[in-house]
Amino acid sequence: MISLSASESSTATTGAAAAAPPSKVGPYVPDAPLAVKVENVSVTYRTTFERTPTLKTAIVRLGRGERAVREVQALKGVSFEVPVGTSLGIVGANGAGKSTLVRTLGGILPPTSGRIEVHGRISALLALGVGFNPNLSGIENVVLGGLANGLTRAQVRERADEIADFAELGEFMELPIRTYSSGMRSRLAFAVSVHMDPDILMIDEALSAGDAKFKQKAAAKMQDLMSTARAMFLVSHALGSIKELCNHAIWLHKGELMMQGTPDEVTAAYTKFLQVGEDAFSLEDL
Amino acid sequence: MKEAETSAAHAANRETVQRAEDAGYLSEVQVYEPHRVGLPPLAPYFRELWRRREFAAELSRAEMRSANTRTFFGQVWLVLNPLLLAFVYFILLFILSRRADGAAFFAHLTAGIFSYYFISGSISTGARSVVGGGSLIANMAFPRLLMPLSAVRTNFYRFLPPMAVYFVIHAATGQQWSWRQLLSLYFLACMIVFASGVSAFFAALQVYFRDTASFLPYFLRIWLYLSPILWFIEEVPHRLAPFLKFNPLFPILGGYTDLLVRGDVPPPWIWVAAPLWAIATAGLGFLYFMSRERDFAVRL
Numbered sequence: 001m002i003s004l005s006a007s008e009s010s011t012a013t014t015g016a017a018a019a020a021p022p023s024k025v026g027p028y029v030p031d032a033p034l035a036v037k038v039e040n041v042s043v044t045y046r047t048t049f050e051r052t053p054t055l056k057t058a059i060v061r062l063g064r065g066e067r068a069v070r071e072v073q074a075l076k077g078v079s080f081e082v083p084v085g086t087s088l089g090i091v092g093a094n095g096a097g098k099s100t101l102v103r104t105l106g107g108i109l110p111p112t113s114g115r116i117e118v119h120g121r122i123s124a125l126l127a128l129g130v131g132f133n134p135n136l137s138g139i140e141n142v143v144l145g146g147l148a149n150g151l152t153r154a155q156v157r158e159r160a161d162e163i164a165d166f167a168e169l170g171e172f173m174e175l176p177i178r179t180y181s182s183g184m185r186s187r188l189a190f191a192v193s194v195h196m197d198p199d200i201l202m203i204d205e206a207l208s209a210g211d212a213k214f215k216q217k218a219a220a221k222m223q224d225l226m227s228t229a230r231a232m233f234l235v236s237h238a239l240g241s242i243k244e245l246c247n248h249a250i251w252l253h254k255g256e257l258m259m260q261g262t263p264d265e266v267t268a269a270y271t272k273f274l275q276v277g278e279d280a281f282s283l284e285d286l
Numbered sequence: 287m288k289e290a291e292t293s294a295a296h297a298a299n300r301e302t303v304q305r306a307e308d309a310g311y312l313s314e315v316q317v318y319e320p321h322r323v324g325l326p327p328l329a330p331y332f333r334e335l336w337r338r339r340e341f342a343a344e345l346s347r348a349e350m351r352s353a354n355t356r357t358f359f360g361q362v363w364l365v366l367n368p369l370l371l372a373f374v375y376f377i378l379l380f381i382l383s384r385r386a387d388g389a390a391f392f393a394h395l396t397a398g399i400f401s402y403y404f405i406s407g408s409i410s411t412g413a414r415s416v417v418g419g420g421s422l423i424a425n426m427a428f429p430r431l432l433m434p435l436s437a438v439r440t441n442f443y444r445f446l447p448p449m450a451v452y453f454v455i456h457a458a459t460g461q462q463w464s465w466r467q468l469l470s471l472y473f474l475a476c477m478i479v480f481a482s483g484v485s486a487f488f489a490a491l492q493v494y495f496r497d498t499a500s501f502l503p504y505f506l507r508i509w510l511y512l513s514p515i516l517w518f519i520e521e522v523p524h525r526l527a528p529f530l531k532f533n534p535l536f537p538i539l540g541g542y543t544d545l546l547v548r549g550d551v552p553p554p555w556i557w558v559a560a561p562l563w564a565i566a567t568a569g570l571g572f573l574y575f576m577s578r579e580r581d582f583a584v585r586l
Contacts, residue, residue, distance in 0.1 A: 045584045053585075054497040072584075107318055107427035108583050110326070116318040133420075135352045144348060147341035148428045150334075176352075 026226065028247040028262075032083035034119060035200060035231035036105060041114035042255075043075040043100050074100035076255040077114070082248075084119075087232045089246035089263050091239065091270050096252040098235045102202050105233065120199025120230050134178035138169060138188055141177055145192055159195045166221070167191035168214075187214055194221050201225055202233040219245065239267040324577040331576065335429040342436035349440055361447045368403045368448055372396045375516055389459035390548070396455050397543045398515030401474075404445035405481045405535070406506045412437040412485025413492045413499050416582055423582050430579045431572060434489040438482045456547070464549035472557075473542035479564040480538055483571030490578045493585050509533075514540040519552070534563035 046069045074097045082088055090098050103109045106122050133141060142163055146156035164173045167187045172180065180188070193201065203222070222245060226232055236242055242249055242263050249266035251258045259269055354360040372395050379395075380388055412434040416423060419433050456463075492498045510516075512526065512533055519540035522530060530536045537552075537559035544550045 045581065047584055052496045053494060055495040055501070056497055058495065103424075103583065104318065107316065108425070110318055110580050111320055113320055118316045118318070122316075133348070133352075133418075133422075136348050140348045140351075144341065144344055145422070145426070147338065147344050148422060148426050148432075150338060150428070153340055153344075 026085055026247065029083055029085055032085050034081055034117070035084045035086065036082040036119070037115075037117040038078060038080050038082075038105070039115045039117075040077050040079050041075055041104060041111045041116055042073070042077055043097075043104055043109055044071060044073050044112045045109070046071050073255055075104065075111075078252070078255070078257045079114075080250060080257060080260060082231050082233075084230045086248050087226055087234065087246045089242035089249035089266070090233060090235045090252065091237075091242060091249060091266060092252035092258075093274075095254070097255040098252055099204055100255075101252065102204050102233060102235055105200075106202060118200065121196075122198060122200045122202060135176050137176055138167075138173040138180070139164070142173075142188070142192055146196070149196055151196070163188075163191045163195045166195065166217075183211065183214075190218055194225060198225075199230045200232070201229050202235075204235040205237070239271065242267060324580070325573070326576060326579070331429055335431055338428055338432060341428065342432040342439060345432070345436040346440040346443070349436075350443065364444050364447050365451045368399050369396065369451065372399045375399070379516060390461065393452075393456055393459045393461050394518060394543055394547045395515065397452055397547050398513075398539060400445065400448040400452055401477060401539060401542060402510055402513065402515055402535075403448065404441050405477060405484075405539075406510075407441040407444060408438045408481035408485045409488055409506065410499065410502055411441060412481075413488035413502060415485075416489045417492050417496065417586065420586060423586055430582055431486060431575055434485040434575070435482055437489075438478065438485050441481070442478065452546075461547060462549060466549040466551060467546055469551070470542050470545035473538055473545065473560055476538045476560040476564040477542060479561075479568045480534060483564070483568030485571070486568075486575040487571035490575045493578065493582055509535065514543065519544060519556075531559075534567060538563060 048069055078097075078101065090101065092098050100109065104111055105116060105118065107118075133144075136144070139160060142160050143156050146159065147153070151159075167173075167184075167190075169180075169184060169188060172184060177185065177188075190203075193203070201222070219241075222232065232245075234242060234246055246263045248260070249263040250260040251266050251270050253273075258273075259266055372392070376392055376395055380391060415433040415437045416430060419430075423430065423433075488498060488502070512529075513535040514522075517523065519536070537556045541552045541556045541560050544552050
């Protein structure tokens, strides 16, 4: 397993990035001031086998002498730097640590070791969506999300209308979230995270949200945000949208940073890896 | 040369950290590092908690709205529920065991049960608060302690209508009024602090053992019997007497009901023990919660 450090690979890819800038986003400028700096970050957490751990099962397991918790090494010594103006695509197989990385950057999961420096306010749109209390209305969830995110009541009120407009939910905003279709939920979630005035926006698998029309609108909004935001992170299995929306990419595999470079290079290497399989790939030079 | 470089780097590092600490989560620069001894840095944590108190208030308001607490029948139910329980115990203790002091005892019983409902309600809604926080916990970085504190706030507001009814009972049963009743606010404050601590503790425990909420009713029922609700503090059942110093609710609830119902000023040790228990419980409960907080996002 080869993991490249940030400095090595960024010098290696500078030429390529300058030569072939992505069509819709600005160029990747490796010398720009940093937006995010990730230094040798590892995240290890313990989790249970059961979906709902109970005292009862814990006692039963104890009686059998089994360990009910398992340690997960989600990230292992990952380092990279994200200069201002980067739109970073993150690719990797399921369980590669992509979501953990995004949550660590968002301050939700503190790192087990290492250090993260984030310059600016982060708004994260994660795979799990925003509708946290299905019995509360869309608007109440928006207000609660904004307040939890540290906005003041006045700021939240200002944004609530914009969010409702953008999500195109109409009178559904007044109805409990449990009445929403999954597309409506993700539209709301997307609208909330792009309206938090983020300096840094993180989007985890969200582009699959909504119908074709909303997808276009979302993509347009993200490009719009790129002109004001300092950096953007996009986690996606859709390699097409990574190539389209990002100007730099990293590839994670089993918690380690495999490669970073232009989206074309990284997605090509990743696709090849998926086709030939892990064993064959690790024999080659990266 | 190299030394100078590293010390310059350290200085820059310190400066960054300092800037981050000065401005909190919303700052220009945020630094995330491993938590020391499993605890997040306390001063920024509580500063951020205070800054986002509006979130806890709104969460509690929204929950009360969805539970129809603010409607007329919602309020009636809040009163009826503990009042019926008070009637049950009144019949049990007054009629079956022939207590002589009917009116005074009934006033004491309702005051005790109403405040016990506040504490037990805070504990049981608090226990569900983090697990019920679902994707908010998984998706956003904020001091999680706001969740159980919001549950305590909800239960405090649910405690107000029963308290209003208590004053009607107080008048109807011919209890005396006195300025000393105001002193009961001191014990009410202890009660709130104490409830917050226990609530935070069970909120964290519930994440690891999801059946905690099913054991809670038994635990709470036993605690009710061991607390000075069904008896006055001076008539401690003698088998219970040696253990009373281990029950935080003895000074807290005992002092509260004594002042509120009879206007009796409790002995000094009650005045000292009540805040000590409250602060120690809140301290331990909060520390336990905060030390486990990191886990919540991956355990839910």
